[in-house]
Amino acid sequence: MDIAGASALVTGGASGLGLATARRLAAAGAHVTIVDLPRSDGAALAEELGGSFAAADVTDAEQIAAAAALAAEAGPLRVVVNCAGIAPPAKVLDREGNPSSLADFERVVRVNLIGTYNVIAQTSAVMARTGPTDSGDRGVVVNTASVAAFDGQIGQPAYSASKGGVHAMTLPIARELARHGIRVVTIAPGIMETPMLKGLPQAAQDSLGQQVPYPSRLGVPDEYARLVLAIVDNGYLNGETIRLDGAIRMAPK
Numbered sequence: 001m002d003i004a005g006a007s008a009l010v011t012g013g014a015s016g017l018g019l020a021t022a023r024r025l026a027a028a029g030a031h032v033t034i035v036d037l038p039r040s041d042g043a044a045l046a047e048e049l050g051g052s053f054a055a056a057d058v059t060d061a062e063q064i065a066a067a068a069a070l071a072a073e074a075g076p077l078r079v080v081v082n083c084a085g086i087a088p089p090a091k092v093l094d095r096e097g098n099p100s101s102l103a104d105f106e107r108v109v110r111v112n113l114i115g116t117y118n119v120i121a122q123t124s125a126v127m128a129r130t131g132p133t134d135s136g137d138r139g140v141v142v143n144t145a146s147v148a149a150f151d152g153q154i155g156q157p158a159y160s161a162s163k164g165g166v167h168a169m170t171l172p173i174a175r176e177l178a179r180h181g182i183r184v185v186t187i188a189p190g191i192m193e194t195p196m197l198k199g200l201p202q203a204a205q206d207s208l209g210q211q212v213p214y215p216s217r218l219g220v221p222d223e224y225a226r227l228v229l230a231i232v233d234n235g236y237l238n239g240e241t242i243r244l245d246g247a248i249r250m251a252p253k
Contacts, residue, residue, distance in 0.1 A: 001078065001133060001135070001137050001139075001140065001232055001233065001235060002133070003025065003028055003029060003030045003078050003079055003232060004028065004029030004030070005029060005030075005031075005075055006029075006030050006031070006075050006076050006077070006078040006079070007030065007031045007032075007033065007071045007072060007074045007075040007076060007077045007078065007079075008022075008025045008030040008031070008032050008033070008071070008077075008078065008079035008080070008081070009032075009033045009035060009067065009068065009071040009077065009079070009080045009081070009123060010022045010025065010032060010033070010034055010035065010080075010081045010083060011035040011036070011058050011081070011082050011083055011084035011115075011119055012035075012036060012058075012082075012083035012084035012085065013032070013033075013034035013035060013036055013042060013045070013046075013081075013083065014034055014036035014037075014040035014041050014042040014045055015036075015040070015041070015194075015195050016083070016192075016194040016195055016196075016221055017083045017144065017189065017192065017194065017221045017224045017225070018034075018036070018081070018083030018084070019034075019045065019221070020220075020221035020222045020224060020225040021081050021083060021221075021224065021225040021228050022034055022045070022049060022051070023049065023225065024222070024225040024226065024228065024229055025079060025081075025225075025228075025229070026049040026050065026051060028229060030075075030078070030079060031050070031051055031052070031071075031074035031075050032046070032049055032051035032052075033046070033051055033052040033053070033054055033067060033070055033071035033074070034046045034049075034051060034052070034053050034054070035053075035054045035056050035058070035064070035067045035084070035119075036053075036055070036056075036084070037055065037056075037057065038055040040055075042054075042055065043055075051074075052070055052071065052074060054066065054067035054070050054071075057115075058082075058084045058111065058115030058116070058118060058119055059110055059111060059114055059115045059118060060118075061118055061121075061122060064118055064119055064122040064123070065122045065125075067122075068122050068123045068125075068126045069126070071123075071126075072126050072130070076130045076131065076139075077123065077126050077127055077130060077139060078127075078130075078133075078137075078138070078139040078140070078232075079139060079140055079142070079232055080119065080120070080123040080124075080127075080139070080140075080141045080142070081141075081142045081144075081228055082115075082116045082119050082120070082141070082142065082143045082144055082166075083144050084111070084115060084116075084119075085111060085112045085115075085144060085162075086107070086108060086111050086112065087108075087159050087196070088104065088108065088158075088159075089155040089156065089159075090104050090105070090155065090157070090158060091154065091155050091157075092157055104158065105157070105158040105161075108158035108159055108161075108162050109158060109161060109162045109165070111162075112159070112162035112163060112165075112166065113161075113162040113163075113165040113166060116143055116144075116166050117169065120141055120143070120173060120184070123141065124139075124141065124177055124180070124182055127139040127180065127182050128177075128180040128182065132181050135235065136181050137181050137183075137235060138180055138181040138182050139181075139182050139183075140182065140183040140184070140185065140231060140232055141173075141177075141182065141183070141184045141185070142185055142186070142187060142228050142231055142232075143166050143170060143184070143185070143186040143187070144166070144186070144187055144188075144189065145163040145164075145166040145167045145170075145186050145187065145188040145241055146159070146160075146163040146188055146189060147188050147189070147190045147243060147245050147248065147249075147250055148160045148163050148250065149163040149164040149166070149167045149188055149241075150164075150167075150188070150243075151248075151249050151250035152164075152250070153250050153251070153252060153253050154252055154253040155253070163188070166186060167186055167188065167241045170184055170185070170186040170239060170240070170241055171239045171240075174238050174239035175239065178238070183231075183235070183237065183238040183239075184238065184239060185231045185237050185238060185239070185240055185241075185242065186240070186241040186242070187224060187227055187228070187231075187241070187242050187244055188241050188242065188243045188244065188245070189219060189224055189244045189245065190212065190219055190243070190244065190245025190246055190248045191208050191209070191211070191212065191218050191219065191245070191248065192218060192219040192220070192221060192224065193205075193218040193219065193220050193221065194221065197218065205218060211248060211251070212245070212246035212247070212248045213246060213247040213248060214246060214247060215246055216246075217246075219244060219245070219246065223244065224244060227242065227244055
C-alpha cells in the first residue's frame with residue numbers, strides 16, 4: 001500500500017519503537033500524528049517530522065477519538081501503529097510471601113491490552129468511513145506484543161498477560177475488519193534497545209545481547225520500524241503475529 005500523502009497515527013510515538021516508526025513513516029511520505037502523554041517530547045518531534053501531536057492517554061476513548069480525527073484531517077488515515085506500553089516487573093508474591101498489588105497488575109493490563117484495543121476501535125471506525133485505495137485497501141493496524149507473550153519470565157505475569165492478550169485478539173479483529181479492507185498484524189519484539197534498556201549498565205546490555213542466538217545483540221528500534229513498513233507494503237500479511245527476536249527463547253529469569 002502506497003502511503004505517500006496518507007495519514008499515519010503512532011501511539012507511544014515520542015520514544016523508542018514508536019519514534020523510529022514515526023520517522024520511517026514520515027520518510028515514506030505519510031503525515032504522522034504522534035500520540036503520547038502530555039509530558040513527552042511528542043510536540044517537538046511531530047514538528048520536526050512535519051506531522052501533528054496529540055497528547056492523549058491510550059486508555060481514554062474520547063482522547064483517542066480526538067487523536068484519530070486530528071490524524072484524518074491531514075489525509076486518509078491508512079496506518080495505525082500501537083507502540084504505547086509499560087513494563088513494570090512484579091511477582092505474584094512479594095519477598096515476604098504476600099500477594100503483590102492487584103492494582104499494579106490491572107494498570108499494566110489496562111495500558112497494554114485495553115489501551116491497544118481502544119486505539120484499534122477508535123481508529124478503525126475512522127478508517128472504515130474512509131474511501132478505499134484502488135486495490136480496495138482502507139488501511140492497516142500494527143500492534144506491539146512481545147516475546148513475553150510466549151516466553152514470559154518470572155516477574156512478568158502482568159506484562160505477559162497483557163501482551164498475550166494483544167496476540168490473541170489479533171486474528172479475531174483481523175477477521176472482523178476484513179470486510180472494511182483493514183488489515184491487522186502484530187509484531188512481537190524480543191530484547192530491543194529501547195530507552196528503558198539503554199539505561200542499564202553497558203555490561204548488562206551486552207549480557208542480554210549475548211543471549212540472542214543470532215545476531216547476538218539487542219534489536220534496534222529501526223529494525224522494528226522497517227518491519228512495520230514491510231507489513232504496510234505487503235497486502236497479504238494479515239491476522240498474524242510476527243516475532244522479531246533473533247531467534248531468542250527467553251529463560252525463566
